[in-house]
Amino acid sequence: MWRFFHKLGSPKWFYGIALQLRPWLLWVGLALLLGGVVWGLAFAPKDYLQGNSYRIIYIHVPAALLAQSVYVMMAVAGVVTLVWRMKLADLFVRAVAPVGAVLTFLALFTGAVWGKPTWGTWWIWDARLTSMLILLFLYFGVIALGAAISDEKSSARAVAVLLLVGVVNIPIIKYSVEWWNTLHQPATFKLTEKPAMPAEMWVPLLLSVLGLYLIFGWLACLRMQTEILQRERRTRWVKELVKEAGY
Amino acid sequence: MPADPAMVVRSPEDSPGTFGAMRSLFLRDLRVAFRQKQDLLNPLLFFIMVVSLFPLGVSPEVSFLSRAGSGILWVAALLSVLLSLDHLFRHDYDDGTLEQLVLQPQSLFLLVLAKTLAHWVVTGLPLVLLSPVLGVMVHLEGNSLGMLCLTLLIGTPVLSLIGSIGAALTLGLRSAGVLLSLLIIPLYIPVLIFGTGTVAAAAEGAPVGAYIALMGAFLVLAVTLAPFATAAALRISLSNS
Numbered sequence: 001m002w003r004f005f006h007k008l009g010s011p012k013w014f015y016g017i018a019l020q021l022r023p024w025l026l027w028v029g030l031a032l033l034l035g036g037v038v039w040g041l042a043f044a045p046k047d048y049l050q051g052n053s054y055r056i057i058y059i060h061v062p063a064a065l066l067a068q069s070v071y072v073m074m075a076v077a078g079v080v081t082l083v084w085r086m087k088l089a090d091l092f093v094r095a096v097a098p099v100g101a102v103l104t105f106l107a108l109f110t111g112a113v114w115g116k117p118t119w120g121t122w123w124i125w126d127a128r129l130t131s132m133l134i135l136l137f138l139y140f141g142v143i144a145l146g147a148a149i150s151d152e153k154s155s156a157r158a159v160a161v162l163l164l165v166g167v168v169n170i171p172i173i174k175y176s177v178e179w180w181n182t183l184h185q186p187a188t189f190k191l192t193e194k195p196a197m198p199a200e201m202w203v204p205l206l207l208s209v210l211g212l213y214l215i216f217g218w219l220a221c222l223r224m225q226t227e228i229l230q231r232e233r234r235t236r237w238v239k240e241l242v243k244e245a246g247y
Numbered sequence: 248m249p250a251d252p253a254m255v256v257r258s259p260e261d262s263p264g265t266f267g268a269m270r271s272l273f274l275r276d277l278r279v280a281f282r283q284k285q286d287l288l289n290p291l292l293f294f295i296m297v298v299s300l301f302p303l304g305v306s307p308e309v310s311f312l313s314r315a316g317s318g319i320l321w322v323a324a325l326l327s328v329l330l331s332l333d334h335l336f337r338h339d340y341d342d343g344t345l346e347q348l349v350l351q352p353q354s355l356f357l358l359v360l361a362k363t364l365a366h367w368v369v370t371g372l373p374l375v376l377l378s379p380v381l382g383v384m385v386h387l388e389g390n391s392l393g394m395l396c397l398t399l400l401i402g403t404p405v406l407s408l409i410g411s412i413g414a415a416l417t418l419g420l421r422s423a424g425v426l427l428s429l430l431i432i433p434l435y436i437p438v439l440i441f442g443t444g445t446v447a448a449a450a451e452g453a454p455v456g457a458y459i460a461l462m463g464a465f466l467v468l469a470v471t472l473a474p475f476a477t478a479a480a481l482r483i484s485l486s487n488s
Contacts, residue, residue, distance in 0.1 A: 082479075130436070130440075134433045134436050137429075137432065137433035138433050140429060141429050141430040141433060144426055144429050144430070145416060145417075145426065145430060148417070148420050148421070148422070148426050149420060149487065151487050153486075154483050154484070154486055154487035157479075157483045158416050158480060158483050158484070161412070161416065161476055161479050161480050161483065162412075162416060162430060164476070165412055165434065165476050166433070166434070168434075169433070172437070
């Protein structure tokens with residue numbers, strides 16, 4: 001167990017693991033995502049109230065779910081950075097922060113597109129929309145702070161502190177639809193209850209959520225590998241790797 | 248310049264104790280602030296000017312101002328606190344005082360708390376004292392005027408405390424000002440929402456107890472948690488230089 005933990009701190013070891021893991025993440029994720037989205041968009045039954053417009057849920061919900069959990073993952077990585085000073089945790093934060101920002105934007109954008117036919121407006125200052133917007137700002141802050149500090153170690157720790165401070169927002173987003181009376185509907189999936197929609201509707205949604213998680217894993221591995229190569233460019237193993245590739 | 252009481256090197260036996268150190272740091276910060284009176288005045292002038300932009304820029308009508316007034320005052324106060332944050336640690340960082348503070352035997356948590364409190368007394372408190380005058384100028388009624396002052400009184404320390412985290416994180420960076428705003432504004436939004444929400448509820452005659460309690464909860468959370476993050480951030484920024 002502890003050996004595994006120590007190994008995890010080594011970028012070189014992770015580079016190898018990520019190389020093996022990546023095709024699995026990509027192909028299984030792509031299959032699930034495509035399966036879920038195609039099933040959802042083309043074959044799932046119409047909503048009795050919203051008609052076909054509800055189908056954007058198959059993109060909106062996975063993006064929104066992931067946008068929040070990416071932030072939580074980054075905050076956990078921030079704890080690891082502060083406590084164990086593990087390089088890999090910071091690499092993860094650097095690699096996925098832009099991905100999280102894009103997902104948050106995607107959630108806001110698809111939400112706006114969905115809002116137009118159902119609520120009759122692109123945007124309202126509703127609790128959940130506002131707190132997702134704050135989440136987007138938090139992502140921007142993390143990226144900006146990380147870019148502003150040139151020293152690698154203190155940059156990693158400063159970003160970790162900011163992540164932990166910002167994590168306050170996550171429960172607010174999560175429960176905003178239950179605490180305040182808002183237009184946004186409550187969560188689609190809960191761990192304790194069955195979803196309030198028929199199986200033909202939620203099974204493809206679940207597939208696309210899982211698919212997007214795997215795709216995110218693939219993207220995180222890829223971006224972390226790039227980051228590792230850049231940071232370790234002076235080490236011998238990277239130089240040999242480059243030589244093998246024939247550059 | 249006479250030696251600062253907080254900065255005099257002492258032997259461990261006659262060290263002033265935690266609260267003594269907090270008190271002398273607090274008084275020192277006030278003294279330093281009052282020596283540069285213009286710096287003290289600038290955030291206030293900024294506050295007044297921003298508030299006066301809205302009637303000129305949007306609409307001087309009483310019906311608009313009495314509805315939007317509390318929000319205008321809150322946003323102006325928020326921006327003015329944000330601008331003053333850069334001073335919180337900057338001078339001490341530049342002349343090395345901050346390093347001595349971090350090396351003190353007393354807990355950095357409490358020292359940071361004392362410093363932030365001093366910052367609030369010279370920036371937040373004057374805003375609160377000035378807000379009734381500006382509130383009258385934007386046609387706030389009696390009830391909402393009082394509520395505005397109360398929410399600002401509870402809210403501005405929260406702004407100072409949260410802001411101290413950002414000030415500590417951006418210490419010693421180029422273009423720290425804009426970055427500081429980017430980091431801190433998202434964290435200010437909940438305080439702003441509940442601050443103006445309280446005034447809006449009071450204006451409609453709705454009960455405001457729950458809102459005030461929530462603002463108080465923000466304050467308690469900020470007092471107990473923010474100095475931790477600020478102290479950690481200060482250590483990081485100092486190890487950076």
